Amino acid sequence: MTARALPCIACGRVLEAVFVSDAAVQPCDGVTFRGSPGYGSAFDETPGELEVVVCDACLDERCQRVVRVVTTHTVTARREGWDPDTLG
Numbered sequence: 001m002t003a004r005a006l007p008c009i010a011c012g013r014v015l016e017a018v019f020v021s022d023a024a025v026q027p028c029d030g031v032t033f034r035g036s037p038g039y040g041s042a043f044d045e046t047p048g049e050l051e052v053v054v055c056d057a058c059l060d061e062r063c064q065r066v067v068r069v070v071t072t073h074t075v076t077a078r079r080e081g082w083d084p085d086t087l088g
C-alpha cells in the first residue's frame with residue numbers, strides 16, 4: 001500500500017491524502033488513528049504502532065461507538081527542606 005492510498009478500515013473507500021510526511025498521514029474527508037496494541041490484544045507483541053484511517057461518513061454513522069478523550073494534567077508539588085551542599 002502506498003502512503004497516498006488511504007482506505008477506510010470500515011468501508012474500504014480510498015481517501016486522497018491532504019499531506020503525507022514521515023510523521024503523519026492526513027486523509028481528506030477522514031481521520032487517521034494511531035496507537036500501540038495493549039496488553040490483552042492478540043497483537044500486543046507488535047513492535048511500533050498501528051495506523052488506520054476511518055472516513056468521516058463511517059465515523060459519523062458510528063458516532064455512538066466513539067469516545068472523545070480529553071487529556072488533563074494534574075500538577076502536584078512537594079515541599080521539603082533544602083540543603084545547598086547536596087544535589088538531589
Ligand SMILES: [Zn+2]
Nearest residue numbers: 008011055058
Ligand atoms: Zn468509511
